[in-house]
Structure formats: C-alpha cells, structure tokens
Amino acid sequence: MQNISRRSFVNKFGLGVGASVVITTLPSFITQSVKQKKSYTGKKLNIALCGLGNYATMLASGIAVSEYCNLAGIVTGSPEKALKWKAQYNIPDKNSYNYQNFDEIIHNKDIDLVYVVLPNGLHKEFVIRAAKAGKNVITEKPMSISVADCQEMIKACNENKVQLAVGYRLHYEPTHLEIKRLGQEKVFGQVRFIEASLGYKTYDTLDKTTIVDKKNDWRLNKKLSGGGPLMDLGIYCIQASRYVLGEEPIAVTAQFGTVNNKDRFSETEESISWQMEFQSDAISNCTTSCGFDTNRFYAVADEGSFELSPALSYGPFVGKTSAGVLKFPEINQQKTQLDEICKLLLANKKLPNHITGAEGLKDVSIINAIYKAAKTGKKISLK
The missing domain is CATH 3.40.50.720 (NAD(P)-binding Rossmann-like Domain)
Structure with missing residues (x-):
C-alpha cells in the first residue's frame, strides 16, 4: 500500500474529521489524486x-x-x-x-x-x-x-x-470502489449471492392515523416522485448489485410489503422487496422501506465474502471481508463527485458511461420492471 499520511488524505478529500487509516488498497483515482502536491x-x-x-x-x-x-x-x-x-x-x-x-x-x-x-x-x-x-x-x-x-x-x-x-x-466513494473491485475482479471468486437493503423510518409508528399533506412531501406524491422508496432509496441497492457483479440483471421478481400507514402511503409503496437474476446465475435479494431502518450490503462468493453496515447511505461506511477489516477514511462525497466530473468537462473530455444518462436509463428500466413484477406477481424478463 502506498505510504499516504492521514493528514494529507483528509486535507485532499475533506470531511475527514475523525477518519481512520486505510486498511485496504486505495482505489486508483484516489492514489493518483493524493500524489498531486500542488492544488x-x-x-x-x-x-x-x-x-x-x-x-x-x-x-x-x-x-x-x-x-x-x-x-x-x-x-x-x-x-x-x-x-x-x-x-x-x-x-x-x-x-x-x-x-x-x-x-x-x-x-x-x-x-x-x-x-x-x-x-x-x-x-x-x-x-x-x-x-x-x-x-x-x-x-x-x-x-x-x-x-x-x-x-x-x-x-x-x-x-x-x-x-x-x-x-x-457512490461511484466515487472509496469503500464502494473497493467492493466493486472485489466483485468484478473476483478477489474471492465468483459472487453468488448479494443482499442489499436501505430504508428509513420516516413516520411515527405509534401515530398511524395522521393524515399527511402530500403537497408538503413530494416523495409521497406519485406524480412528482414516480414511486416510493424504490425510486429514492432502492436505486442504491440496484446500483450496488450491478457494479459489484459488473453485470446487468436478466430477470426480476418482486413483492410489495405491508402498508402500516395507509393514509401516508396511499399513492406510493411503504416497502418493497425484489430479487434480481444475473447471467452468471448470481442472485441479488433487496429490500427498501420508509417504514423501518435498514442499511446493509452483503456479498458471498465461492471463496469468501465481503459486507458493509452502514452500507448505502452517506456513511461513514464500515465493513469486513474474509481477509479482514474494510474501512477507508471518510470523504466529502459531493465534493469528490463534482470535482471528478468537472475536471473532465473542463478538459473537454467525454464523461464515463457509468455516470451518464445511459446508466440512468438502465436503472429506470430495472425499477419499472420491479414495479411491474410486484403488481403482477410474475417474473419479468429484462433480456
């Protein structure tokens, strides 16, 4: 591992108060950036x-x-x-x-x-x-x-x-770049199963009779949101599954969860679970909700496993692999993302496919298929 001081890393990427030392290999774009001595x-x-x-x-x-x-x-x-x-x-x-x-x-x-x-x-x-x-x-x-x-x-x-x-x-966050590497480079062999979940309890379960003014919360308005937590939170589960495997799902099944607050969630789902099948025969089992808290990623491969918890939020992310602890210094995710994009635009270079509209289109196609699967109870092909 490159000899990088904690202070230099923290100063470079921001938000690093209390950050711990890197326990694993730094992703390449970070090692390259840290080498730069001049601002x-x-x-x-x-x-x-x-x-x-x-x-x-x-x-x-x-x-x-x-x-x-x-x-x-x-x-x-x-x-x-x-x-x-x-x-x-x-x-x-x-x-x-x-x-x-x-x-x-x-x-x-x-x-x-x-x-x-x-x-x-x-x-x-x-x-x-x-x-x-x-x-x-x-x-x-x-x-x-x-x-x-x-x-x-x-x-x-x-x-x-x-x-x-x-x-x-998260495409620029070092912990996620590492789990992407672990999966795509098959560090522990072929990944066979992924479990990913992200949810937040956004209402008081003891007060289920309250009528919520949906005009003040656009996420509950189907026309403005397009759906519930699947659109807002579940997309992170879809993304992580896709970039860890380096594959696109070929079929999905899905199930809506129980609606505990029918007034609040009259237009959008409160919870939803879904399963994605991939060409390699890997399976991803995912859940998202606005009714309970969950924030976890787990992948098991032929020769080991790796996981994060917290996993898909704003961090800081903590995890482990079969080889030991997985933890990177905390970065300013917004700064890093914007700097990497703007650096390319300033140089008149083409943005990489993994952050462009082509990538966004793939996610929306999968999300729509998940909703269709949940509504029909059928497996929906994505081939």
Missing part, C-alpha cells in the same frame, strides 16, 4: 443548482471546498430561498432564476453547468430546458420516472451537444 489553480466550472432543497445544501457545501467548480447560480420557485442563498453564497441577481424565467439562462455565459435537484417527476423538463440553453447537466437520481423520459433527456442533450450526468455519488 489546482486553473479555470473552474460555474454551476447553477436547480432546486434548493436539503440535498442542494449538501451539494453547496461540497462545491464550497471543491477544486474544479464554483457555485455561481441558483434556480428556485421560492423568493425567500433566493434571497437567503444569494446572501449566503454571494450570488449576483443576474445568476438567480425562477422556474418561469429559467430559459433565459441561455444568455448567461457565467453558468457552465446546471445541477437539477428537483423532485423526480421534474427532472426531464429541466434537463431538457438546460440542454436547449447549451448547458451541461447533472441530474439527481433516479434520472427520471419512465424509460421514455430518460430517452428524451438523452436525445435532447445529444442534439444540443452537451453532456448529461446522473448524480451517482
């Missing part, structure tokens, strides 16, 4: 955040410590939020837009990229509008709520000669 001093990419919810705040914190990008603009339907963000991040009035005048961003040369952080059902509209304005785009996952939407988004970006990325932050 980047070149041109930065100017980003406008479209939608100023909770996750946008996390992105803004990542941008604040990034090397390759600046927070230069905002798009929001809330005048109050606009005033607050402009003051906090020193954003000029000319770089502040609402959802009605957003298209005027085409004339703003100070904005290079739009990051869409809106509810799932609005991703398509604003990705296409950003593309037509000639801006590169990142959209949060899931890419959209239907396969047709994803195809339209990809088409619009191609026609307007801009690049489209999906916010897969």
Whole structure:
C-alpha cells in the first residue's frame, strides 16, 4: 500500500474529521489524486443548482471546498430561498432564476453547468430546458420516472451537444470502489449471492392515523416522485448489485410489503422487496422501506465474502471481508463527485458511461420492471 499520511488524505478529500487509516488498497483515482502536491489553480466550472432543497445544501457545501467548480447560480420557485442563498453564497441577481424565467439562462455565459435537484417527476423538463440553453447537466437520481423520459433527456442533450450526468455519488466513494473491485475482479471468486437493503423510518409508528399533506412531501406524491422508496432509496441497492457483479440483471421478481400507514402511503409503496437474476446465475435479494431502518450490503462468493453496515447511505461506511477489516477514511462525497466530473468537462473530455444518462436509463428500466413484477406477481424478463 502506498505510504499516504492521514493528514494529507483528509486535507485532499475533506470531511475527514475523525477518519481512520486505510486498511485496504486505495482505489486508483484516489492514489493518483493524493500524489498531486500542488492544488489546482486553473479555470473552474460555474454551476447553477436547480432546486434548493436539503440535498442542494449538501451539494453547496461540497462545491464550497471543491477544486474544479464554483457555485455561481441558483434556480428556485421560492423568493425567500433566493434571497437567503444569494446572501449566503454571494450570488449576483443576474445568476438567480425562477422556474418561469429559467430559459433565459441561455444568455448567461457565467453558468457552465446546471445541477437539477428537483423532485423526480421534474427532472426531464429541466434537463431538457438546460440542454436547449447549451448547458451541461447533472441530474439527481433516479434520472427520471419512465424509460421514455430518460430517452428524451438523452436525445435532447445529444442534439444540443452537451453532456448529461446522473448524480451517482457512490461511484466515487472509496469503500464502494473497493467492493466493486472485489466483485468484478473476483478477489474471492465468483459472487453468488448479494443482499442489499436501505430504508428509513420516516413516520411515527405509534401515530398511524395522521393524515399527511402530500403537497408538503413530494416523495409521497406519485406524480412528482414516480414511486416510493424504490425510486429514492432502492436505486442504491440496484446500483450496488450491478457494479459489484459488473453485470446487468436478466430477470426480476418482486413483492410489495405491508402498508402500516395507509393514509401516508396511499399513492406510493411503504416497502418493497425484489430479487434480481444475473447471467452468471448470481442472485441479488433487496429490500427498501420508509417504514423501518435498514442499511446493509452483503456479498458471498465461492471463496469468501465481503459486507458493509452502514452500507448505502452517506456513511461513514464500515465493513469486513474474509481477509479482514474494510474501512477507508471518510470523504466529502459531493465534493469528490463534482470535482471528478468537472475536471473532465473542463478538459473537454467525454464523461464515463457509468455516470451518464445511459446508466440512468438502465436503472429506470430495472425499477419499472420491479414495479411491474410486484403488481403482477410474475417474473419479468429484462433480456
């Protein structure tokens, strides 16, 4: 293992307070980055955040410590939020837009990229509008709520000669890069079985009679969300299964879980479990829920196993393999993701397929198949 000081790693990737030393091999992009002794001093990419919810705040914190990008603009339907963000991040009035005048961003040369952080059902509209304005785009996952939407988004970006990325932050997280390596390089032999789950208890189980105003929680609104926890959380289980195996599922089966709060979950599922079959005969068994807490990944191979718990959230991630402890220093996931994307865009290089619209389309295709399997009780082929 390369001789890397704890301090140098922490300073490079941020959010490392209390981080522990690496117990396993650092993924290549990190070892390469840590070797750099001089900070980047070149041109930065100017980003406008479209939608100023909770996750946008996390992105803004990542941008604040990034090397390759600046927070230069905002798009929001809330005048109050606009005033607050402009003051906090020193954003000029000319770089502040609402959802009605957003298209005027085409004339703003100070904005290079739009990051869409809106509810799932609005991703398509604003990705296409950003593309037509000639801006590169990142959209949060899931890419959209239907396969047709994803195809339209990809088409619009191609026609307007801009690049489209999906916010897969774990694709740059060192623990997940390691489990990807362990699976794809068959370090413990062929992976045969994966168990992945992610869920959060988002309501009080003792108060199941409360009527929830779905206008105030877009994730409960089917039109805005496209579905329940499968869209928001289960996608991480799908992703981990796919990139650990390095394969695409060929068939899915699925089952909706018990609805314990029928008022809250009248439009979207409360819980869902599903099984994915792969060409190698590997099986992935996954669960997601808004009714209980779970956050685990486990893979068993011919000659060993590896696991994480916590596994699929914002970390810090802790795990083990048949060979010992699996733990990396904690990084700023948003900073790292944005820096790696912006670095390529600044160099006019093509983004890798694993974070583009093509990847987002695959996930949405699988999600739609899982819903169909749960509704019909049948195995759905993905070949």
